[in-house]
Amino acid sequence: MNDKLLLGRSIETGSWVHKLDARAKITGMLLYVAVILLSRSWMAMALLALFSIAVMISTRIPLKYFLKAAKPLRYLMLFIFIVQLLSVKEGSVWLSIGSLSLHDGGLRLGSFAVIRMLFLITFTALLTFTTTPGKLNQGLEGILSPFKKLGLSPDRITLMLSIALRFIPTILDEAQIIMKAQASRGADLNELPLKEKGRMLVSLLVPIITSAFRRAQDLVYSMEARGFRMDAPRSQYHRLRWGAADTVFVIMFVVMGVAVSLV
Amino acid sequence: MNETSKDQDKEAGENQTVISLEGVSFGYSPEHPILQNITLTIPQGQWVCLVGPNGCGKSTLVKLLNALLPKSAGEIVVCGQKLEEETIGYIRQSIGMVFQNPDNQFIGATVEEDILFGLEGLCLSHAEMESRLHSYTQRLGIDHLLAKHPGELSGGQKQRVAIASILAMEPGIVIFDEASSMLDEGSRDELMGILHDMRAEGKYTILMITHDADEILATDRVLALQGGGLVADVTPAELFLNAELLERCHLQEPYAWGLAHELQKRGIQIDVPASEKELIDTLWP
Numbered sequence: 001m002n003d004k005l006l007l008g009r010s011i012e013t014g015s016w017v018h019k020l021d022a023r024a025k026i027t028g029m030l031l032y033v034a035v036i037l038l039s040r041s042w043m044a045m046a047l048l049a050l051f052s053i054a055v056m057i058s059t060r061i062p063l064k065y066f067l068k069a070a071k072p073l074r075y076l077m078l079f080i081f082i083v084q085l086l087s088v089k090e091g092s093v094w095l096s097i098g099s100l101s102l103h104d105g106g107l108r109l110g111s112f113a114v115i116r117m118l119f120l121i122t123f124t125a126l127l128t129f130t131t132t133p134g135k136l137n138q139g140l141e142g143i144l145s146p147f148k149k150l151g152l153s154p155d156r157i158t159l160m161l162s163i164a165l166r167f168i169p170t171i172l173d174e175a176q177i178i179m180k181a182q183a184s185r186g187a188d189l190n191e192l193p194l195k196e197k198g199r200m201l202v203s204l205l206v207p208i209i210t211s212a213f214r215r216a217q218d219l220v221y222s223m224e225a226r227g228f229r230m231d232a233p234r235s236q237y238h239r240l241r242w243g244a245a246d247t248v249f250v251i252m253f254v255v256m257g258v259a260v261s262l263v
Numbered sequence: 264m265n266e267t268s269k270d271q272d273k274e275a276g277e278n279q280t281v282i283s284l285e286g287v288s289f290g291y292s293p294e295h296p297i298l299q300n301i302t303l304t305i306p307q308g309q310w311v312c313l314v315g316p317n318g319c320g321k322s323t324l325v326k327l328l329n330a331l332l333p334k335s336a337g338e339i340v341v342c343g344q345k346l347e348e349e350t351i352g353y354i355r356q357s358i359g360m361v362f363q364n365p366d367n368q369f370i371g372a373t374v375e376e377d378i379l380f381g382l383e384g385l386c387l388s389h390a391e392m393e394s395r396l397h398s399y400t401q402r403l404g405i406d407h408l409l410a411k412h413p414g415e416l417s418g419g420q421k422q423r424v425a426i427a428s429i430l431a432m433e434p435g436i437v438i439f440d441e442a443s444s445m446l447d448e449g450s451r452d453e454l455m456g457i458l459h460d461m462r463a464e465g466k467y468t469i470l471m472i473t474h475d476a477d478e479i480l481a482t483d484r485v486l487a488l489q490g491g492g493l494v495a496d497v498t499p500a501e502l503f504l505n506a507e508l509l510e511r512c513h514l515q516e517p518y519a520w521g522l523a524h525e526l527q528k529r530g531i532q533i534d535v536p537a538s539e540k541e542l543i544d545t546l547w548p
Binding site for chain 1: 326329352355356358360362364367368369372373376383385386388389392393396412413414429432
């Protein structure tokens with residue numbers, strides 16, 4: 001499966017997680033972020049890993065898809081690890097080369113940061129893998145509906161999010177086409193020195209943004225031609241239903257939060 | 264109701280004007296008008312083709328019909344309703360539009376969501392949406408693609424989804440804005456098959472923008488635009504027999520016509536055929 005296609009798309013396996021109400025999954029994910037922040041020891045990390053992997057396996061989606069979701073951020077994770085390793089001067093020194101010294105604390109905090117980030121990305125990918133964008137929108141709308149009183153428009157926010165998600169692969173395609181067109185005229189991004197690369201990237205941005213605006217205009221025409229009007233009433237084909245399994249799912253995360261903060 | 268009155272009703276329906284433009288003009292600035300003083304009427308059930316060189320205002324004209332662009336002057340009446348701010352909703356329900364690029368008109372993240380987008384906007388009941396979703400996807404042969412994402416579909420399949428999304432809203436008028444120009448030969452034939460079926464049903468008025476001679480030949484009437492004005496209102500046969508008009512519209516006669524004319528010049532007595540198949544059948548009965 002193409003990496004690009006994994007962005008924001010659901011993978012249907014019919015597992016129990018797929019059948020949950022989108023609102024329960026979004027709440028679960030928000031609680032998961034809290035669980036990650038509460039995990040401050042190796043024991044808590046191990047517990048977090050066990051829980052996360054167990055839930056991922058229960059979706060019946062191959063684990064490699066979750067790892068693929070984290071792959072684009074591997075260099076960022078490496079960078080964070082190195083920064084932590086070099087900057088934290090707590091605990092005993094385990095390696096010293098000239099003025100450079102690496103401490104236990106740096107290794108521990110660097111590892112924690114990478115593990116947290118890895119689980120955050122892979123586990124939150126579970127939300128998009130197990131929920132169709134339409135249901136995700138409905139779930140978000142449901143979660144954000146109390147903010148209507150504050151003047152927020154949940155349907156506008158979810159519409160923007162769904163269109164943005166829907167257009168990521170299209171814009172990536174467009175970028176590839178423009179890069180190939182420039183390479184065919186002798187400006188291959190991969191073979192240029194770093195300084196030139198930066199300049200080339202700027203020249204890439206202009207056609208990509210222009211094309212994105214053109215596509216956005218076409219999409220607006222298409223939406224309006226199908227009678228779409230912002231804030232006009234709409235019926236819903238798929239209705240969300242909160243069941244006992246949804247409550248259990250949310251409680252699982254609360255219990256995990258308590259468990260990791262105790263160990 | 265007896266057969267005669269049914270026929271009379273059908274005839275009355277067929278002759279009823281569904282699109283009427285009176286002195287319609289459009290321009291982004293008064294100094295640079297794109298369309299000038301367009302006056303025309305289209306009766307119910309007709310398959311009309313809009314032709315003309317690039318930039319002559321064809322797409323602009325169809326976008327004026329359902330207020331995707333605001334007219335600068337004139338009057339537009341669609342299905343008996345004068346186009347005004349209050350009637351835009353009704354008119355957009357009456358007119359469906361299929362655009363050129365199938366990628367840019369895919370709104371939902373899946374085929375099902377894309378078709379439901381328009382239906383949910385009509386505030387239909389769940390049962391009605393389900394019935395239309397399955398009926399139109401079956402009709403267009405895409406019922407097995409409901410869970411697919413746009414990235415998993417071919418250009419032809421995406422265009423079928425776009426047509427199903429429009430037809431499911433049950434408009435009386437369907438506009439195809441160069442809908443076949445980005446399709447391969449097979450998908451283009453499929454699209455033409457769908458259009459022929461729609462005409463046979465009799466309940467649709469079709470307005471199509473194209474540069475393809477064979478597609479033009481299939482229609483009932485040709486409206487030619489040039490420089491922002493309507494320069495001809497003819498039948499496809501009249502268009503292809505008028506060399507000057509063909510040149511003005513940057514069009515070529517259909518391949519079968521050209522071949523038949525060349526054969527006639529060489530003394531072979533042959534009628535001008537309606538299609539390549541008809542030409543082959545005439546030559547080798």
